[in-house]
Amino acid sequence: MVTRFVNWWAEWVVERRMLVIAVSLVLTVLVVLPMKNLYFDNSNEMWFLEGDPALTNYDQLQSHFGDSEYFLIGIEARPGETVFTKDYIEAVYQITDFLENHDFLANLDFDERTRANNQAKFVQSADADLGAQFGGEEPAKKRSHPVRAVTKVQSLTTYQMTKSNGDNLDVVDLFPEDPSDFTGSPEELKKAEELMKGETLVHDQLISSDFRHAMISARATYLKGTIDHHVQLVRQTKAFIEEKGFEKQGFKFHFTGNPDISENFFSSSMADQGLTLPLMFLLIVVVLISSFRTVAGLTMPLLVIVGSVITTMGMIGAMGWAMNMLNVTLPIILMAVGIGDSVHILIEFYHNRARGLDSKEASKEAVKHLFVPCFNTSLTTGLGFLSIAVSKLQPLREFGIVAAFGVLVAFVISVGLLPAMMSFTKSKETKAQQLAEGGLVARWTSGITDFDFKHSKLIALSGLVIVLLSLYFASSVRVNANFIDYFKKDAPMRTDLDYFNETYKGGFYLEFIVDSGKEQGLLDPQFMKRVLELQNWLETTEGAGKTNSFLNMLMKFNQAMHGDDPAWNILPDSQELAAQYLLLYSNGDPTEDLTDQKTFDEREMRISLRLVNRPTNEMKAYVSHIQEVVNTDFKDLNVTITGLPVLYNNMDSYILNGIVRSFLLALISILICFVVLLRSLKYGLLAIIPSLFPIVLAGGIMGLMGLYLNFASMIIASVTFGIAVDDTIHIMSRYIKVRATGATRKQAVHAAVTETGKAITFTTLILFFGFSILMLSTFIPNVHLGFFAAVILMVALIASLTLLPAVIFLQKDKAEL
Template sequence: MKSISGFVVRHPLASLVASVMVGLFFFLQIPKLTTIDNVDYFVVDDDPDFAYYEEIRSIFGEDEFFVIAFRQPDVFTERNLHLLRDLTRELESHPGSRNVKSLANVDYVDGAQEFFDVRPFLETIPDTREGLERLREQAMSTPLYLDNLISRDAETLAIIVYPHDHPDDHEFRRRFLDDVANMLARHEAEGTRFHLAGNTVSNVFLSRYVQQDLATFIPLTITLVALVILAVFKNLRLTLLAMVNIMFCLGATVGFMALTGTAMHNVTSVVPSLVMALALADTVHIFSYLDKDYLGAEQNKHAALRRVLDKVILPCFLTSLTTAVGFFSLSVSTLLPIREFAYVASMGMLLEFFFSFFLLPPLILFCNPSKIYRSRRTEHGLSGILFATSRFVRKQHVRICFVVLLIVIGSGWFAGKIQMETNLLEYFKKESPLRQDLDFVQQHLSGVATMDISLRANSDFAFSEPENLLLLDAIQSFMHGLPGVDTSLSFADYIKDMNKSFHDEDPQFYVVPEERDLIAQYLLLYDSRDIDDYINRSLDHARIVLRLSETSSARQAELIEATQIFLAELEADGIAIRITGNVVQQVNVIQALLDSLMASLALAVGVIALIMFLVLRSIKMGLLSFVPNIFPLLVNFGIMGLLGIPLDTSTALIAVVALGIAVDDTIHFLMEYDTHRKTGLPIAASLEQAVMNKGLAIVTTSVILSIGFGVLVFSNFVPTIYFGLLSALVMVTALIGDLILLPAIILLKKDRPAT
């Protein structure tokens, strides 16, 4: 490490040119950066459930959809029906639409005694009150439409749009929804309010919010950390140098993302703020040693800077390494977005160390040393606070340890109450348009989360048999009794509707007919394609499509478990039944997240522990170094349990990320303490010197990191807000752990001469 600092000081121009060239290489990649606009981006690697889900979609078509809903006191008026028909036709003609369904284009089975005719439901729009009332009666007596295309109070109509799948065109959804918004805007001016909800809408809002978050996080973080540097060091030159350094670190990290094809999404969007804050951590440690005493004791500014760098380069390298290890440990995850965060964040740490010691020192040398070196005696009165803290810990170290023990016990108890779940609805703030529209659709129609039950028979035309249709009906009846299940549709529903129509619309005949020949006759008469989403051409593969208003993955898991138990007890000879759909993927993701979190945390602890043992050359000191870092994590999980904050795709990162970061200041503190112990100073005196020498940098970096995480509270995503708040809290409690808890524990042992 010292050879690196020696090279940089001897060859500042070469070091500067090399670091600028590296920075420019990555800067040129930034225009290639993309944003993910897919809420289904979290997929478990090699998941058989996902593979089966893909197979189902290849058979029955993509299941992504969004709902356009509007509400009127009476939807069965000429104006409202013309509006529905016009919008449906416009949407059908749009090249982005794969399919569109509404009362304006679905088929209606119009029956009489022993006959029925399939015709468009809205074949013509009546111009009389009687005709409109007849239309209302037909719609409200058709279960296929209820809660799907029309609400049960007949005051809300829905258009369901199935967009084409364009996986290579990241802008497709946004353009499509922009066109839809322009269509609807013309009619909203006439007083009709439209509400959009569904995966497509969530995807676009997700992408839009990620971009808005970045536009907020980056300038806000830059401004706040600049103010902190200026406030701490009261030196404009140092502030400007710090800003140059973090801009290179930020640009290079984002360029690395673009170079490797890593997109911005709701997980990687926190990386820029994280990298900027961590880049300043090493910068602060360098600045804190720019002491006029060093400048006066050395021959020239090169020798003075060499002495500064020799002091800090090893602990800064170790802190960058342990932080990178903490981040990289997440690469064991079976979820690609988590691995992408691991790769980018750990690379950001390597780039941060590179620029801090190859770009920043030459810039320091190009400045007038008398303008940037300062006397430590002018440190804002913080020295007095640190001195008082050190004396307080010396006197009260036993009580401090006892209080911390009580906090740890309490935190452990509350941590047991943490819920593991992902809830897409809770991703968005209650006041967001997406959240409000989703609430509207779920209140008046059905939820937009979907779960399928696939039934595969081992013979053709199996689902023309009454017993197999009754099996579909029995499963649906059970599902309707489960909380969160709003509607279900299957091939059996269409057969029941045909049977009712065949018997002169008598609702008593809305049942599966007992005769196979009658079912075959219905299928000959029925010439609509509406059933294609529920049965294949050979009638040996059927699916039940469920729409759910339950968006909590924990309760969805309970629903899946209850369904699996019920299905296992069914007698279904020759039919393989399997639960699939988007909801199953969401439940699998949260379980994979928990598994990978445990593996990542174990890996991070193991590798960081090994590094600490090697650096401190003591197993006892290495174990001791974990105490002030495990403490904030326990407090964090305790607060999550106390406040009911779930462990999800964002908050699950906190433990591993915080461990990698929080250990940084511990390394600086213990290495400084060990240095003084080796000179023969007693424990108390060595601790006091460590607090006084490292306190400014530790406090400053903790404040900067808290700010870096704190800006995340301005996110559009609730989990990101929690991630920011809790991570900032971890930084504060880690500061307490390093300057109060760690010295208190060390003071418990008897003072012996240092070896």
């Protein structure tokens, strides 16, 4: 049945070659069209499935208290000065005004704005002039709209103090609201400095205790499913700072916060693509030229990989999925993986031409001979990718599905379009023989079986020792899903975050939603006392900065109403007094309305705890400890812990569980394929050995180097396992076929390695150098993916050519192998 179909297929694609080529061209045009829908997204919610508890809690924080993501700008004063200088304050004025009043153009889906109606008030329609100013009209579904990317800015020039005025609370500006009223006189600056000394609430938050550093905190608009406005916010702010020449005046700037992370991911991803894609293409061209030294040998495999990449990118656009820091590596991976079948078929084609067949017959025989092995290798590779789809992380699910689809497309092109094109070539028989059988690689593979036979025991024993050592070191590997650590240590974003860790005890917040259970329950004295106790305890935990909540403001009001006596920096002793303070404060027409700290009905409140950055395994232990204490010592409070650290922690668990589940699924499914394809459990288990061996070795290297597991690690094991078995399939298929003719084990191994060795070596070299290119990436996970994938695939080749034959040779004579 299978043989009949393969024979029919080979005849059909070659005899109807013009039709095959024409249909391929039409399909290529059709798959290019959806690519216009591609866009980039690295928002937090994209990593989670709808309904995920951690994401639900984070969304609750957004809906109850508004935007919770901040763009932080730290400004360091000139050497020997404090922030209270005329130039410094004027710079703060200008940057603050820019953030408050500038619209940041973003590609925003109208339907998304409608769905996220809590953010709709921040979106304004674009007029034609603005659209023209920024490059004209966008497609109807994705129009450019000016988005108020910032909803509130806190800085020295917007800071307000509360002072008592008889029975009233006055809200007093630290600096004039209108920049034109700021004189910058020594007296004005000295007065502001003296006033700030008493504002201990914002020390090491808005301003450092030594007054050498101050921060501008821009509360960024949260729009679900897009980061365009965040990217523009960061880029245009940095451009504004550069345009004004503030750094030339001697001030040092540092940036952090989720918008800055999003912009760095976007910029780095685009830069990586601009570097790695051309390099990968050049690499493949060099390998193909050195391998085949013919125009056909160069162009036809390139058409296969270009077709598979274009079709896969078109699928992403058609599905409405976003590009992200993970799937931007797909073109590189598909270019490396997709070329394998075409190289095998081309070499077989040249073998057939060397035997005297014409181009049409050689093409047919190549397909007939390799259709099933290539299908099997594509199936196992596809299963390796598809196993990733069991992850709870949405981008990994999409990556697995799309990559498996890309592998399938590459197979179809290789056994369809490729033979149709090969049948037109006119290579001479002597040239074909040289291409098929000549070269250093062919000579090396033809002689390696003698080495395997003589040293089979040593090879097998060495493999066992390496496996045991690797398992020992692999046991120390831990998970880290912290996006910050995905950048190299010398990256500006990492060094800037170090600045915020040292100066302000971090640039990220762990958030707490506290529900009093009833309207105005927040003002109950006993409730406020317990929450303040929780805040005080949180500030004593390791790596914690200050907490912030509306209780801090109430204490500040109480102090102000008692002559600014620090002894009265305590909570009001009655619900009525607390309510009165809030009323007096609101009557003072403040810019800070506390809606981001408490709900309007005064039932729920928010505590924000500033934290230093740390790996997710440490953060997970930290949050677990806090949750345990809250559940025991503060069990009378209804507390929900959320924020970006909690999202990262959940990703940590998903990655660890996903690695185990996806690899087990890949292992079981591929083993079943082996047993079915090779029609023997023994053959199936034997074929697994050279593919498992390098993955165990990679785990040992990772442990020995002290590296963390991340989302790329989850891909490495499953994907490389699916790819690594390709070598084994080709060798075992030939081995079984030759063994069935009555040949001895050594003869069968020699024939299998000699006939397939050149092809699997060339494809492995392409994979090795292809994945190695990812080591040039900005992202550490992609660097690890490139390094370990390259190592695994090269070791898999060596294991297939040495360890596999050695194990076969060590079998007893009566064994059915």
